[in-house]
Amino acid sequence: MTTVGFIYPDHAAEDDYPLAEGLLGDVRLAVEHIYGTDLHAVAELLDLGSPERLAEGAQLLAPHRPDAIVWACTSGSFVYGPEGAAEQVAKLSEAAGGIPASSTSFAFVHAAGALGLRRVAVAASYPDDVARLFVEFLAAGGVEVVSMSSADIDTAAEVGRLTPEAVLDLVRTHDHRDADAVLIPDTAMRTLALLGDIEEHLGKPVLTANQVTVWEGLRLAGAGRVVESLGALFRTLSVPVGAGGR
Incomplete structure (x- = not known):
């Protein structure tokens, strides 16, 4: 195995x-x-x-x-x-x-490449200065960020306490019409059980950490x-x- x-x-x-x-x-x-x-x-x-x-x-x-x-x-x-x-x-x-x-x-860079994504929206839980470093990292990997939002959450523990409804709201409200997909870059956020609902609502791929x-x-x-x-x-x-x- x-x-x-x-x-x-x-x-x-x-x-x-x-x-x-x-x-x-x-x-x-x-x-x-x-x-x-x-x-x-x-x-x-x-x-x-x-x-x-x-x-x-x-x-x-x-x-x-x-x-x-x-x-x-x-x-x-x-x-x-x-x-x-x-x-x-x-x-x-x-x-x-x-x-x-x-x-x-x-x-994230490899997954975006596998799906042929070139323009994405980022719905980040981080403070703005940290979220912008993720945008720069994606750009270096050939992924353009057309929209970036930062929820300004200071700690991973706080992110881990977000309800499913809060996670869904974060993604739904920070999509962008020009984005091929929405990226959610925090492994402290529970997302796997929500992927089907999020993609169905947005009508586009969602990549989570x-x-x-x-x-x-x-x-x-x-x-x-x-x-x-x-x-x-x-x-x-x-x-x-x-x-x-x-």
């Missing part, structure tokens, strides 16, 4: 992963946690995604013998910028014994799956390509 390992920061919406595992059926999604501040601020996010913390996560995942590993944190990866984030996953791969590695930020993170791990492991309830991204098989920023 294919096993994909995920390093998840603190606790918020990690229950999206066993939900996905149940839908996938024959793939194991192993989640281990690292801890630091959950503040959405640049200095704290740089510390959270440091090589030392991710190496700790890789060590915790080692007994699961994963076929691929993903840093399941968007802000703790894009805050490094494209080159820094590529170095981050390269070091993570090294710490994990050379298995393929990536992060949620690269997962935990969704693309799971998809990226499967892609790296060469274990793509079709799961109708996980949105447009999971309705066709992914084609394995290079890890991380390559």
Whole structure:
């Protein structure tokens, strides 16, 4: 059985992963946690995604013998910028014994490419300055952001407490008519159970952080799956390509 390992920061919406595992059926999604501040601020996010913390996560995942590993944190990866984030996953791969590695930020870029998306709207939970770094990261990956909103939520714990109705409202009110899709970039937000309702309402693809993170791990492991309830991204098989920023 294919096993994909995920390093998840603190606790918020990690229950999206066993939900996905149940839908996938024959793939194991192993989640281990690292801890630091959950503040959405640049200095704290740089510390959270440091090589030392991710190496700790890789060590915790080692007994699961994963076929691929993903840093399941968007802000703790894009805050490094494209080159820094590529170095981050390269070091993570090294710490994990050379298995393929990536992060949620690269997962968004790869998922957008897989769906042929070029113009997107971003419905971010972060403060504005952090959300703008995500916009810059996407632009470097060839994804144009035509609209960006920031809910200005300071911590991941607060995001994890959002009700399904609040998440749906966030997405519905921050779509843009020129966007090919809406992106929701926070792994602290529970979204997997809502994907069908959101896409049906908007009439376009929606990419969420935990969704693309799971998809990226499967892609790296060469274990793509079709799961109708996980949105447009999971309705066709992914084609394995290079890890991380390559």
